[in-house]
Amino acid sequence: MSKIPVAPSLDDLLNEGQQPGQERPVSRRVLFLSIQAVLNAVIIGFIAKLLVALISLITNLAFYGEFSFHETSPAHNALGIWVLAIPVIGGLIVGLMARLGSPAIRGHGIPEAMEQVLTNESRIKPIITLLKPLSAAISIGTGGPFGAEGPIISTGGAFGSFAGQIMRISPNERKVMLTAGATAGMSAIFGTPVAAVLLAIELLLFEFSPRSIIPVALACATGAAMHLLLFGTAPVFAMPGILAPTYGALIWYTAMGAVIGVASALISKSIYLIEDLFERLPVHWMWWPAIGAVAIGVTGYFAPYTLGVGYNNITELLTGSASLQLVLGLCFLKFISWSVSLGSGTSGGTLAPLLTIGGAAGLGLGMLVMHFFPQSGINLPTCALIGMAAMFAGAARALLTAIVFALETTMQAHGLLPLLGACTASYFVSFFMMKGSIMTEKIRRRGISTPQAYEPDILQHLRVADGMAFNFITALPEENIVQVKARLRAEGNPQLPLVVEDGDRRFAGIIGLQQVYQAQDKDNIASLVLPAKTWIYPESSLDTAIQLMDRYGLEYLPVVRKDDKSKIVGILTASQVFTAYRKRRNAGEQYQQAISVKRRRNKLIVSSRKWLGKER
Known part of the structure; x- marks a missing residue:
């Protein structure tokens, strides 16, 4: 054995x-x-x-x-x-x-x-x-x-x-x-x-x-x-130095970010719309990348700069001196070739195309603003910079990553505020226009959900004392099974296990109720009890208790005093952990509901006072 x-x-x-x-x-x-x-x-x-x-x-x-x-x-x-x-x-x-x-x-x-x-x-x-x-x-x-x-x-x-x-x-x-x-x-x-x-x-x-x-x-x-x-040590996307933005320019950059946020959501949706169209083709998916590559070839014939990685296109956009033809071509033709080929299921990435399309969109928006509002205070390299980052932030829902990525690849410290405003605006707009992102939509369609927020684990903030049972039945080692069974029936057959204590009320172990009921009448408690090797303290977290119970397959844990482990103060079961979790969760929801009710009540009071003032 x-x-x-x-x-x-x-x-x-x-x-x-x-x-x-x-x-x-x-x-x-x-x-x-x-x-x-x-x-x-x-x-x-x-x-x-x-x-x-x-x-x-x-x-x-x-x-x-x-x-x-x-x-x-x-x-x-x-x-x-x-x-x-x-x-x-x-x-x-x-x-x-x-x-x-x-x-x-x-x-x-x-x-x-x-x-x-x-x-x-x-x-x-x-x-x-x-x-x-x-x-x-x-x-x-x-x-x-x-x-x-x-x-x-x-x-x-x-x-x-x-x-x-x-x-x-x-x-x-x-x-x-x-x-x-x-x-x-x-x-x-x-x-x-x-x-x-x-x-x-x-x-x-x-x-x-x-x-x-x-x-x-x-x-x-x-x-x-x-x-x-x-x-090498040079910035990946070298660009001319940009000046610190004025408050007026920051407003324009943020507004551009919001517009690009709309574009990022539409682009993300279009990728999966194209995927759906390929799903309807009456041919095996093995042939789809070749079919999608037709779009690459056609656009590459008319606009060769759309072929390949195109990091040089991003660098040219960041100079702010790219021609209108290049800007429009990278906005639309690059999008067509990338979206069709990626939707076909070929092997490729999304970051560089998003940066390229976003940079072109930002530069194009900057050209429009400077044409109609020459005193706006914006500059075209910054427009391209916020465009590429805002497109990434909105499409991928990676706000902080997009901001820091743009800073690290260009080494432009003065771009921080424009990037923060534009990327946040893009993220905000995209959040309301799409349930998922270009990164999560595919797996979301397969029924796989991704976390939308990082909330603290409730069980890590609840103590064992918040969930344990204080009332339990005890027995002495020398008691026989007949006496204990009679006492359990008198107590209405409780659900908690039986706690064994010696004559000095020192904790000796725990016996499951099923084990007690299945024992022979001639047996005594001492023949059934085994010394407890795993326990927990009232001050410990419920998360710690759950880990112990899961690791060792335990249905319950004895809760002992930290300063004297021979004294048991409670028993913790899985159902009690769930109950404590539910109460804390419900308390948080009730608190939010109470705040909402209070706000509505305050608004009603203010409205009533205004109405009474008008009546007078």
Whole structure:
């Protein structure tokens, strides 16, 4: 017979420096996770560099017939009408890879990572680590209007998840590893460690705690260091210095943000409308990327600058001197090629296209304002800057990430106030126009909900004393079963277990009622009771109690005095925890209702006084 492990007491857990529900001390676990996250980030940095080099190689092969890793744009190709075929060939290859390899390579990147966090205990198939960057490089290298950030975020998340599965850690710790890998990829591409940390909080972690933030932050810092090593120290999107805005200009920037918020919501909805249209096609989804690539080829023929990643387009927009033709082309033609191809389910990202379309929209709005209101005080580079960030904030519902990302990629400190006003306005408008975001709508349609707010855990703020039962039946070890059964029947067959105390009223253990009723009449209590190895204190949180009960499969916990563990003061059961939670939740709702009633009453009093004053 195998030996059953003895559950440690709360004191044992706390003396080891760990929280209930964890196998090792928190500090040691965080240290191990942080070391692994940093090592993963170094590898992911090289993967990011390899992805960029692979995109350049495929671009040179597809559009110029050269075997070269030199970074170039497909916009200068001389293929003529044959440019229509290049994206279609790339779409065929991506569709075939998804069919034969894994369908998980299709899509944006971030929504798929979110889905694995929420539904699959952060488990991603290891093959995604290979197939996602390869498929994305083919898609982008053959003209796909996407950025490298979405695929590298997905690849980094897959690598972090794979490392977590090898380490055999808990699902929550694996979520941290997945998030650290994903955000390290973003930081390695853009050199934006703070924005990457904020992205983790707003879109992937769904929590804020030292156990999760420390490994993620270290991974993002390492990713940024890899960016400096592999990509250089210059800002990703260089732009001329901008002056501190006037109060009048801030009003205009905020209003532009609101307009772009409307556009971001419409763009997000259009992506999923196009996806719905592809769902109705009478052909297998393997062929959809090739069909969607037709839009890339057609727009690329008339506007070659819409092909490929297009980071150079963002830089040109941020100068404020882009031509009206380029602005309109990036607003509309880039949107058409990106939305149709992404809606077809090909492998690509959303961040770079959103930044491009948003920057063009902001610059276009700035041109209009300066034409009709030349004394507005705005400047065009700032308009492009707030446009790209506001589009990201509204479409992705990542307010803080968008603001800090724009600051880190341009190094323009005077852009902070315009960014704050424009991004908040865009976020506000988008929030009321859409239930989800471009990142969450896909998984929301599958019945998977994502947290909309980070509220404190009620159970962490409730004490055990708020939920435990104080009235319980006690028995002595020498009492026989017949006497105890008679007393239980006299008490109306209570639901709480039987507490055993010795002659000096010292706590000896607990016996379940079913165990008592099934015992032989000749037995006594001493033959049934086992010493309690797990207990909790009245001052402890209900969250701690729940973790103990869940970990060791306990139906109840004895509550003892902290200064004298031989004295039991109550019993805690799962139903009592639920009752305490419901009461606190209802109390909060009743408080809000009371405030609402009070406000309505005050308004009624004020209105009555005004009416009486008029009558007089």
